[in-house]
Amino acid sequence: MSDPAQSDFHVASDKPFLIGLGVLGGSYLIIIAAMVLADLVFLDYGDQPVLGPELVGQGRYTDSEVVVTVMTGRSYQFSRGRNEIGLKLGNRTVVGNGLYEANTSRAILLASAKGKPITASLRLEASVVAIDVTNNIATLTTDVSHGLLWGQFIRVSDADQSGWNGIHEITDTTTNQLSIILADEAQSAKKLKLTKPNALIQALRSRDIQFSIVLSLISCTITTLLSLWVSVPIGYVMSRYQFRGKPLIDTLLDIPIVLPPLVVGLSLLILFRYVPDWLSDAVVYKWPAVVLAQFMVACAFAVRTMRVTFDQIPQRYEQVALTLGCNRQKAFWRVIMPQAK
Known part of the structure; x- marks a missing residue:
């Protein structure tokens, strides 16, 4: 009988695999750092x-x-x-x-x-040659075509009157004229300088961009809360119980993950064509539609995450809590949920 110590069997080293993961992860971090460095160093954030x-x-x-x-x-x-x-x-x-x-x-x-x-x-460089103020609306005339558009922002500096300096939105424009709104106490200035704020400031001051940022923050927050509210009980049931129709429900939960988000959105749009008008008018093409579309995709991932989390928590902990006097609700909130965090 051969000696087991002299067998050709040996455990493969994990070092190449770990080195490969380290190289991939390090390369990804280097790319991210290079992008941030390029934005901070090479981009011109001045006017x-x-x-x-x-x-x-x-x-x-x-x-x-x-x-x-x-x-x-x-x-x-x-x-x-x-x-x-x-x-x-x-x-x-x-x-x-x-x-x-x-x-x-x-x-x-x-x-x-x-x-x-x-x-x-x-x-x-364009120079302001005439300034006219009527009802707090200043019309500035430049000596050359300025190329500015309505809705853009302009920075006024070096003005000889108060209420002028700062960033203003262009309310009207022609080839060599532009209009801005001044504060109520602003007096007519005789000289000033115009510059264009950098693209980042212009974007952040845009009403459309501000609305998009607020909508994204609100919709993502609501979607996260709704997803947790729905995914925790569904994930717990799918993890702890066996019942008829469970494979079908498991398959239905995977549909929003498999389908592209565009298809999910179109499916919801088609669905709301057959609901009552009062419900369709309150949701379609409004912010609740954004929340609903995000929820359909995010909730599917949240259910999968919570199910895997509950699968990794031994049921024995819950059974011990039940034998020590806890009911099912107390065992869930005091034993299962703290470990799921």
Whole structure:
């Protein structure tokens, strides 16, 4: 008889598997950290100038330096293209993107090579030339087309009157005019500066975005509470009891998980076509419909989670509690639920 100690049987090491999991998890964390770092470091969260139309004929080919007529003392936004090495303003040459003040009447685009199309950008910073205030509505006229749209936000700074500085929503706009609403005590200003807040601030100040955030917070909170309220008893029953029709119920609970959320939403929409009008009008295309659609998907996952949780709690704990004088309700709340947390 062979010695068991000399058998060829051996237990495989878990080290390769654990190393693989570590590599996958570490790579995922590195990607997330890189995304956060890129958002914090590389994105520009500062205000942007209000710019006029493009002064450079982009796309055309030239064999010489491109000369652009500019106004001395005015600021211009320069963006270097792939075929340019910089911009020459008088005796100064700039190579980086940014806002520069012209100290001459001629700006020269310095091409990196001849025979390539122009890709750089040069735009004049818009300046307010006229201000009119009527019934707390200020109409600002710019010297160039500003390119702003109704509903966007604009930051007013360096105003010589109180009640102007800050971020305002544009209530009306034309080619070179825009209107904003002022505080009741604001007086007509003679000078001010306009800049565009960064996209994040504009998005957070948008009424549509604010409504979406509030709706998401409210609907998710209600959905979570409803899912827990429904999934705990269903998960407990599916875990502890055997009854006729249990496989069918188990299959029905999996349907919202298997189906795409879009199909679940369309199914609910079709369902509410055959319910009474008073119920359909109160739910369809309103916030209760959002809660219901989220609940149908989230509750299925919650039931599965709670069932697995109750499966891992030995029934012996509950039986011991019953023998010590607890009824079924007390045993559930004092023994089962604390362990399920």
